[in-house]
Amino acid sequence: MKIAKLKKVIGSKNVLTDIDFTLYENEIVGLIGRNGSGKTTLFRTIAGHYRPDEGSITINGQNIATETKLKTEIFYIDELDNFLKYYTLQSINDFYRTAYPTFNQDLYLQLMKEHGLNQRLQYRKMSKGMQGLYQMILAISSRAKYLLLDEPFDGLDIIVRKKVIGLLLTHLSEEKRCALIASHNLQELEGIIDRALLIKGQTIAKDYTLENMRANARKIQLVFRTKQLPPIVKENSKLITIQGRVIVAVFENYNSELATTIKSYDPLVFEELPLTLEDLFEANLQKEQLLV
Template identity: 40%
Template sequence: MTVTLTNLTKRIGRKEVVTDISFTWRPGEITGLVGRNGAGKTTLFRTMMLQYIPDSGTIQINDQTVTPNTNFTQSIFFVDSQDNFFGNSPLAEIASWFTLVYPQFSLDSFWQEIDHFKIPRESRWSGLSKGMQATILMALALASNVPYIILDEPFSGLDVIAREQVTQMIIDAAAEHHTAFLISSHDLEELDGISDRVLILKDHHILHDYMLEELREEAKKIQVVFRHNEVPAAIKKEGTLIRVTGQVLEIVFLHYDETIEKALQDAQPVFMEDLPLTLTDIFRTTAVHDTDYLLGKEVYEK
């Protein structure tokens, strides 16, 4: 089973909030959706769930187009931490609602997760901490037994323990049940640790679609000090400067090759060291405009 978006576009008023979004989401795949505030992440999720009707484009599950008359709740669960209707409802009532919507919902599995994290069964939603609420949302999603789960900012506002709990639930579900996740988050460190793939959303469309393992095989991040601050032309052309500390430059190359290697050797830098490449580095390299991120730009323009 696959979920395929083709040229999905949604306008709110006269403004296009997501534009020509196309990608295929596969079983067992943990995909991070990364973008700045206002890029359209939440609108994309709500359009995928037909909470917003697309202005153009299609959503298909196993080559079947999803429409407002399609029952696709057996396939996708959307955890919207920003907007729900739970109020002061007790957990038992919340769980019962989901049994009506999701045919495969397992009350036993839900209560097992609640007990595992020592959340009192008699709790009411409004009386719970944000961390407990996040854990319950994940428990509801997993108990629905759907193959695809969308998470919108699941780590927002959580303490370290709660983040670890939610992260482990995601990893276990992907590994043991081949559940696929599509996760937006401002916490790029958390996404970096669990994502197989990352979609970078900018200006309301997908700018890049990376398989992280493949990207790291051909990309490189270095810190370097050049003699007299003279940066070779090939380095300026192929690399992206992401940080300057004194004379030390941190540069990311998304496609590191022999030409770049030779340019660095010929320059005989005073100091050079490889650094781990993170998702934050990739985001800065591909999604942040020059006018937003000017660190050390004058060095590169010499």
């Protein structure tokens, strides 16, 4: 799936501008950004709930705006406008079997049995965790190639969360599918995703491959003899914290030459710390740039 030059205006407000990225088979992609950054609007636009004002969404070169049958390749449940709550699981199952021509009913019934879910249950009477588990069963059984999952781990206890993640990882890899996941639980996300898209300023500001990030980026704690930071640090890092003369910064393009130059300023402390997805989020999405 390719999203190209996507723009969405709601009312008089630009919510998404010049969105560009591609989703590939056999990958799990995290969509991270602050509240109100446009994550849900992006999901709704890809799923066809909103029409894009500009740009295109294509699957194998075909535009989903004109080739409506391609929408069965996309699975999305809008938590803010969730029609499921009014029905039994049997009715919901019937709806999805109709909406998705290749819906795997045998797998659906197998997973329902494995996780102790009864078709007679009413969705709204289920716990938040059981609703999340059921949504994942629907997503997997739909056989849609692209799963758009908006906060799928929100409110789940640790046991249900492990079940949901296990289902996702097991069945995604078997059928060459892709999941785009928006989640505030960055620690959970980091353990399962291959890439992270960072949405900021109405667009995709960063597209990190986690393997490359771990190879090229570093989180460094530094203490210099004065509060004046060397230009090399200002120009090549993004600050996470500063306390007196102690700074912790992320260097996204770290190398031995950069390290040698920093050390030439004779820092009192030069210590590499473990780098996480949360660090990248914090470094890129703080309201104010503290390195001045």
